[in-house]
Amino acid sequence: xSTTFDDILARVNQCSKKKLAVAAxxxxxxxxxxxxxxxxxxxDPILVGDEAKIREIALxxxxxxxxxxxxxxxxHEQAALKAVSLVHNGEADMYMKGILDSKTFLRSVLNKEVxxxxxxALSHVCVFEIEGIKRLLFLTDVAFMPYPSLxxxxxxxxxxxxxxxxxxxxxxxxxxxxxxxVVNEKMPVxxxxxxxxxxxxxxxxxxxxxxxxxSMDLAIDPTAAxxxxxxxxxxxxxxxxxxxxxxxHAGNLVYKTIVRLATFKNGCILxxxxxxxxxxxxxxxxxxxxxxxxxxxxxxxxxxQQKMQ
Amino acid sequence: xSTTFDDILARVNQCSKKKLAVAAxxxxxxxxxxxxxxxxxxxDPILVGDEAKIREIALxxxxxxxxxxxxxxxxHEQAALKAVSLVHNGEADMYMKGILDSKTFLRSVLNKEVxxxxxxALSHVCVFEIEGIKRLLFLTDVAFMPYPSLxxxxxxxxxxxxxxxxxxxxxxxxxxxxxxxVVNEKMPVxxxxxxxxxxxxxxxxxxxxxxxxxSMDLAIDPTAAxxxxxxxxxxxxxxxxxxxxxxxHAGNLVYKTIVRLATFKNGCILxxxxxxxxxxxxxxxxxxxxxxxxxxxxxxxxxxQQKMQ
Numbered sequence: 369x370s371t372t373f374d375d376i377l378a379r380v381n382q383c384s385k386k387k388l389a390v391a392a393x394x395x396x397x398x399x400x401x402x403x404x405x406x407x408x409x410x411x412d413p414i415l416v417g418d419e420a421k422i423r424e425i426a427l428x429x430x431x432x433x434x435x436x437x438x439x440x441x442x443x444h445e446q447a448a449l450k451a452v453s454l455v456h457n458g459e460a461d462m463y464m465k466g467i468l469d470s471k472t473f474l475r476s477v478l479n480k481e482v483x484x485x486x487x488x489a490l491s492h493v494c495v496f497e498i499e500g501i502k503r504l505l506f507l508t509d510v511a512f513m514p515y516p517s518l519x520x521x522x523x524x525x526x527x528x529x530x531x532x533x534x535x536x537x538x539x540x541x542x543x544x545x546x547x548x549x550v551v552n553e554k555m556p557v558x559x560x561x562x563x564x565x566x567x568x569x570x571x572x573x574x575x576x577x578x579x580x581x582x583s584m585d586l587a588i589d590p591t592a593a594x595x596x597x598x599x600x601x602x603x604x605x606x607x608x609x610x611x612x613x614x615x616x617h618a619g620n621l622v623y624k625t626i627v628r629l630a631t632f633k634n635g636c637i638l639x640x641x642x643x644x645x646x647x648x649x650x651x652x653x654x655x656x657x658x659x660x661x662x663x664x665x666x667x668x669x670x671x672x673q674q675k676m677q
Numbered sequence: 678x679s680t681t682f683d684d685i686l687a688r689v690n691q692c693s694k695k696k697l698a699v700a701a702x703x704x705x706x707x708x709x710x711x712x713x714x715x716x717x718x719x720x721d722p723i724l725v726g727d728e729a730k731i732r733e734i735a736l737x738x739x740x741x742x743x744x745x746x747x748x749x750x751x752x753h754e755q756a757a758l759k760a761v762s763l764v765h766n767g768e769a770d771m772y773m774k775g776i777l778d779s780k781t782f783l784r785s786v787l788n789k790e791v792x793x794x795x796x797x798a799l800s801h802v803c804v805f806e807i808e809g810i811k812r813l814l815f816l817t818d819v820a821f822m823p824y825p826s827l828x829x830x831x832x833x834x835x836x837x838x839x840x841x842x843x844x845x846x847x848x849x850x851x852x853x854x855x856x857x858x859v860v861n862e863k864m865p866v867x868x869x870x871x872x873x874x875x876x877x878x879x880x881x882x883x884x885x886x887x888x889x890x891x892s893m894d895l896a897i898d899p900t901a902a903x904x905x906x907x908x909x910x911x912x913x914x915x916x917x918x919x920x921x922x923x924x925x926h927a928g929n930l931v932y933k934t935i936v937r938l939a940t941f942k943n944g945c946i947l948x949x950x951x952x953x954x955x956x957x958x959x960x961x962x963x964x965x966x967x968x969x970x971x972x973x974x975x976x977x978x979x980x981x982q983q984k985m986q
Contacts, residue, residue, distance in 0.1 A: 498938065514856070514864060547823070547929035555823060557926060584933035585960070592936075592960055617866060618927035620856035624893035625931050628901075629807065630938045651894070651901055 371503045373633045376535055376662050377410070383669040386411045388646075388661060389460035391451035391476065392444050394421035395467035396429065397650065401657035402464070403431040410662050414460055416451040417467075418442045444468035448476035455643045456482045461668040464646040464661070477638070477645055484641040489513060491524045491639045492647075493531050494623060495663055499631035501588065506532055506540070506610045510619035512638065518560045521612060522573060525564065527639035528610050529576045534670035535663070542568075543587035543608035544580030545618070549596070551581065557614040564612075576610070579603040584622075587611060635659030637667060644668050680812045682942045685844055685971050686719070692978040695720045697955075697970060698769035700760035700785065701753050703730035704776035705738065706959065710966035711773070712740040719971050723769055725760040726776075727751045753777035757785035764952045765791045770977040773955040773970070786947070786954055793950040798822060800833045800948045801956075802840050803932060804972055808940035810897065815841055815849070815919040819928035821947065827869045830921060831882060834873065836948035837919050838885045843979030844972070851877075852896035852917035853889030854927070858905070860890065866923040873921075885919070888912040893931075896920060944968030946976060953977050 380386075390402060393415035399422065402413040415422055416439040426433045441447040448468060454460040463484065465473045478485050492512035496505045508528045509516060516524060525542055532540040544561035551558045561580030568578035579602055585592040586599070590606030599605050613619030626632060634656055638645040644664035648657045689695075699711060702724035708731065711722040724731055725748040735742045748763075750756040757777055763769040772793065774782045787794050801821035805814045817837045818825060825833060834851055841849040853870035860867045870889030877887035888911055894901035895908070899915030908914050922928030935941060943965055947954040953973035957966045 500938065511856075545926070545930055547820075547925040555926075584930045585937065589933070589937045595960060613930070614926045616856040617854070617864075617923045618930050621854055621893045621922070621927050621931050622934050624898070625934050626938065628894065628898045629809065629935065651904060 372497050373659050376666055379536060380410050380662050380665045383665060386461040386665045386668050388413045388462050388464055389451040389454040390415050390464045390466050391448040391473060392466035392468040393417040394425060396425050398466050399425050399431055400429055401654060405658050405661045411665055414454060416441055416447045445472050448473055449479060449482055452476040452479065452484060453482035455484060462644040462664040477641060484643055484645060486640060486642055488523055488640050489520055490641065491527055492636060493528050493639050494634055494636040496626060497633040498626065503609060504535060507619060507623055508612060509616060510613065510623040514616045518563060521560060521564055525573055525612060530670065531639060531667055532609055534667040537609050540576045540609035541604050541607060542576050542578040542610040542612060543582040543604055544612045545584060545587060546581035546614060547583065549581055549583045549586050577603050633659055635663040637664050643671065681806050682968050685975055688845060689719050689971050689974045692974060695770040695974045695977050697722045697771050697773055698760040698763040699724050699773045699775050700757040700782060701775035701777035702726040703734060705734050707775050708734050708740055709738055710963060714967050714970045720974055723763060725750055725756045754781050757782055758788060758791055761785040761788065761793060762791035764793060771953040771973040786950060793952055793954060795949060795951055797832055797949050798829055799950065800836055801945065802837050802948050803943055803945040805935060806942040807935065812918060813844060816928060816932055817921060818925060819922065819932040823925045827872060830869060830873055834882055834921060839979065840948060840976055841918055843976045846918050849885045849918035850913050850916060851885050851887040851919040851921060852891040852913055853921045854893060854896060855890035855923060856892065858890055858892045858895050886912050942968055944972040946973050952980065
């Protein structure tokens with residue numbers, strides 16, 4: 369079972385080499401990350417963007433881009449459409465944002481002709497390896513969908529279970545989080561958490577174990593969880609894999625608290641797309657960008673194997 | 678300026694000695710904590726409860742309770758009313774929960790004749806000293822008020838500014854938190870955060886600096902905050918003192934994430950009461966209980982000085 373980013377990297381090396389289409393690749397941190405991803409054997413980049421700028425940046429940073437095809441396109445919107453269509457057509461396996469703005473990038477993801485939409489909503493998962501926790505944590509949604517409905521939450525669980533499975537977590541434990549661990553009708557999120565749990569017990573939500581509502585200590589703190597009343601009747605006792613947040617505020621505030629206070633590795637991708645999409649932010653570290661590419665690679669392999677079945 | 682719990686303890690020693698009324702004091706962890714608080718000179722307990730059980734526990738734990746008055750009352754509800762009335766009548770300065778259940782305890786706090794209600798809503802503040810952050814953080818509301826309205830948030834800010842001032846933070850910086858740092862009308866919490874900021878600028882919310890909406894990195898991560906667009910125009914750049922959460926789910930999930938992942942000291946009290954009320958949970962550590970008593974003592978001193986003015 370995969371429990372670390374090193375395990376994810378080991379899985380990547382067992383997969384066929386994946387191709388990474390980069391939209392508006394003329395960006396220093398992105399070029400640096402994709403070059404390192406290629407050097408480590410994680411993915412082979414295809415750069416779409418302003419060739420002169422790309423070559424200038426590569427020269428300045430001392431990056432070898434000789435093995436990266438370059439498709440010339442100085443217009444950001446056109447560069448995005450050309451890059452995403454490579455993935456749409458199967459010429460590349462995953463799609464990454466360069467220097468263009470997020471709105472233009474997302475429009476290309478959602479483009480009806482050449483994009484990667486599935487008809488369902490997009491969401492986002494951020495995978496953490498945190499010092500002191502001996503497994504990967506899958507946080508969702510901390511960045512994309514503001515106020516998921518109950519139906520959205522079911523969809524998000526299905527997306528994230530697939531990502532967890534791609535990382536080698538075969539039967540992930542899903543914690544629909546709240547401030548409390550009992551249903552309180554004045555707190556709709558607890559009612560929804562109980563419904564998701566019921567759907568899991570009835571077999572409607574598959575390939576995972578859902579137990580909610582769950583407070584954060586019951587989800588990730590085995591010592592505290594064991595001392596809680598009723599802990600003996602729970603399916604999750606401090607050992608959750610997937611943390612499902614009530615809304616983007618709770619998710620993002622926890623996400624950034626971890627980034628500020630913990631020692632960690634992480635990587636994030638969009639979910640709900642036909643192929644993995646990497647939308648790193650400028651504040652993400654070099655290693656986070658590379659981890660995101662590795663995460664995308666194992667998810668791409670997983671999606672491709674699902675299709676073949 | 679106070680920045681640690683050691684500073685709070687130093688302030689306690691400069692105050693007149695405070696008396697602590699304990700409701701249903703026949704509880705091992707509570708007796709152990711109040712005895713240590715007395716030993717350290719933080720407060721003098723008055724125990725209300727089952728005398729035989731209190732003496733038995735004290736004997737078993739080797740605790741000296743010879744300097745603690747005991748008011749006999751085996752019924753929990755009556756014990757709570759007797760204990761809270763000591764504070765109501767000025768015979769004690771602060772009120773602490775013993776072994777009785779939270780509902781009964783809170784009913785006594787809200788009792789119209791002998792309780793500590795001010796007419797305004799109750800809230801809660803949890804004060805953290807976290808390794809790597811060189812100041813106290815005041816988190817509110819992570820435990821009590823589920824979905825504060827805009828008016829509630831104004832009230833909560835006022836409460837928490839008073840607690841911060843009692844701890845020696847004279848002009849606290851208040852961060853109304855959200856997933857994002859710009860107003861987005863589809864996210865009501867960001868609109869409310871902007872309104873709170875405006876009320877502060879207009880002088881309606883006093884004695885503090887409010888700047889929101891703020892993401893967690895802008896609130897507590899100076900390095901990340903400095904790299905954000907528009908950081909030069911913000912009043913808070915990673916140096917917030919008070920973290921105001923959108924709702925109890927966001928607050929409690931962050932609170933327990935800190936407890937799980939950080940090295941910290943903390944203490945918590947109710948706010949919106951005439952005198953400080955300590956409602957620790959059984960999962961709180963021994964030190965957290967003592968820190969909560971110390972926090973209550975400086976707040977009691979602050980409230981008493983306000984009254985005299």
